Amino acid sequence: MNRNIVQDRIRWFLLSCFGFISSLAKYENTEFGLIAPSLAFPLEQLRANGRPLAIALLVLLLIIALNSPNPKGKLSTPEPIIYLWIVQSVILIKTLDGGDIIAGSLVFAIFSSVVIMHLRGPAVWIQDERSLRLGFWAIAMVGVIFSIANLYQARVNLAAITFVMGWFHGTTANPQACGLLIAMTIPSIICLIYYDYPVLWKRVFWILILSILFLGLYKTASRTSMIMTFVGILFFFRYRMGSIFIPTVFGLVTIYFILSFTDFNIQAEDPTMTKISAFQNTRELVWQSQLNMFIANPLFGSPLTGDRMRFGENSWLGVASGLGLSGLIPMLIFGWLVIQKIISLDKIAKKNPNYYVYCSSISAGLISMMIGSISEAFLLANLNFYLYALLQYLILSQCMEKNRAINN
Template structure:
């Protein structure tokens, strides 16, 4: 098995060196493997087993993710660099790295030294994988579209894997109060995975060069993702999805209504064809709807405890209870305050500020062309929904999770758009002899509003004499 895995890895490296689609597919597989998990609580220590090979994949989730990250890094090193542009790490990722540094130091000083190094190296691997691979590949032709396809592919793999499991036995993926937890081991994690794919799906549906057949295909995928999101019974997931639709169609609610009608039609067709044949599916849907509309607030008490812990230990957070940090609760921000104190909360707040700054800059650029509006709206919706989700789940404090990798991918997409806009402004200044400004990003965006390249018409500047 080890030799077969080694040979398979070498073949993937050789093929992905020259295949953009295969390289992005590896990114999707890495994201999906990072989402694999097992449910456990005080009463259930071992969840029901999945069918082959899903059970084996779930057991090997973390090692498999590390292996795939290594393959992507190697492929990124071997692939020819097709752009001379410098690839800076987005600033929000740097601040998340500082939070991880505080976690590393606290675990190193007061907990398990080996675990501290393993967790730190794993996070460094995630950053290297995203910045050396997808971050560079965005500069290639159709890089943005392929990145969104890679994110959507994670949702498609999730739906296919859990449909395969449900065909044989739906209970192992819905045993927790009838909610869909799937291969993630948690209904909240499943909902976040599905919600994160929606911005990229909307981009693929709305982009100008999408054919009618492809548009209906992506609409069908969107409807299935929305159905799966309903089955999770997660209000967090629905909040993230609702924010995504609102931000993406913030200026064209007519399009949103038409899209809603099409998705409703797909829903109706699905229930007509399959709803009467799966009684367990109907039970799951009823349980999820009951949780969605009548569930109680289970986070208020936990958040109060986290806040009191921060007030009792404001500088470095609560002392470790064991060999590593636990008890982040269901909030990334309060979890950082309680576990890390001001030392960890400060860089996390800076991450939030820098992410908000990127969103505002993208919003200012979004009105220049239709394609730029779609690209900017994809990132704005993706980042905003993840920031909202971080209020209800502590994924900002993890080191290798799907939510964190997806966040880094959307940040890379946003940085790519801003860099491209900055380059276009610089080109316009060179062609027309416009003196550069010292006003930073805001001055560049103001200059871009009057630049000829923003026109909807094809513009070909005359060369300078």
């Protein structure tokens, strides 16, 4: 194998390791004194030192990225990233005004480092179609590492990764975080199934990983993650489902939100099915509280309580309540630009059907994340898998738009 190809694989694999390590967390509920059991060796040691390890990998990847050759010149920064950076800057300013200056500065520095690493690393490493596939491979490999780690842990002690009411949370902090990780890796795995299809063992491998992740997704009982995955897959196959695609999505999403505000429930012995079929909106009170805080403080958000900003349950309302219009406006521009990228990718797929799978995989990933951001505040993260996946998909989309990997 060519030495350059080996080097490419190593740095992309290091990126995958960074994505997985940054997802590690331990379930803790201090209010009720609940702490998840220890994991098997070496998973517990990795989880206990997850943040320092993630920072160490980030520094290593930064060094590699800053020293990477760039024969095709610098790739322009995807515009959504710029506005997400502005939101983080507003968070920093508000934290400096009345919170912990050191903690706030550190959070912003970590976020900036992750962004720079992606802009000088993956955005530069993608020089052709082969390296473009490695971009998807780096996301998919997080799902592979996650699957192997949790299969190993399940063999040793299943209770340690199903501690929360029997729902699967794996090596992440809770079932919702676990479901989000799975939902964000699935589009890349589907992409690789298509392009590795001629090679039997690769096809079987990716289908096996996908099956494991689907099982894990079901066991998380995370309705948000299931909706993310389902809509993402529907979008991926949108032109192969004919005219049924749009009404199907519209109908399912409408039914979901209608049932979310009712007491409809299906009795079932399985706690997972009970959770999935209980359509009560458990976030309604939080959302209402966030909306009320925004209405009360529309310009700069509610006063800072504690040493730093905290957001919960909704990326958009979280910004509105905490930062007011000063943060919400750039956040909405970010969302609009992501939608514009999805539209642009659809045009590329129509113009060049050979790149339909690439464009659809990226779009499915971005759509899934936009849906998930309504129920979780992961768009405001600074060092976890969700930021990693978001930046990866945005860079992949930029490469497709700028003809970085397309041979016209």
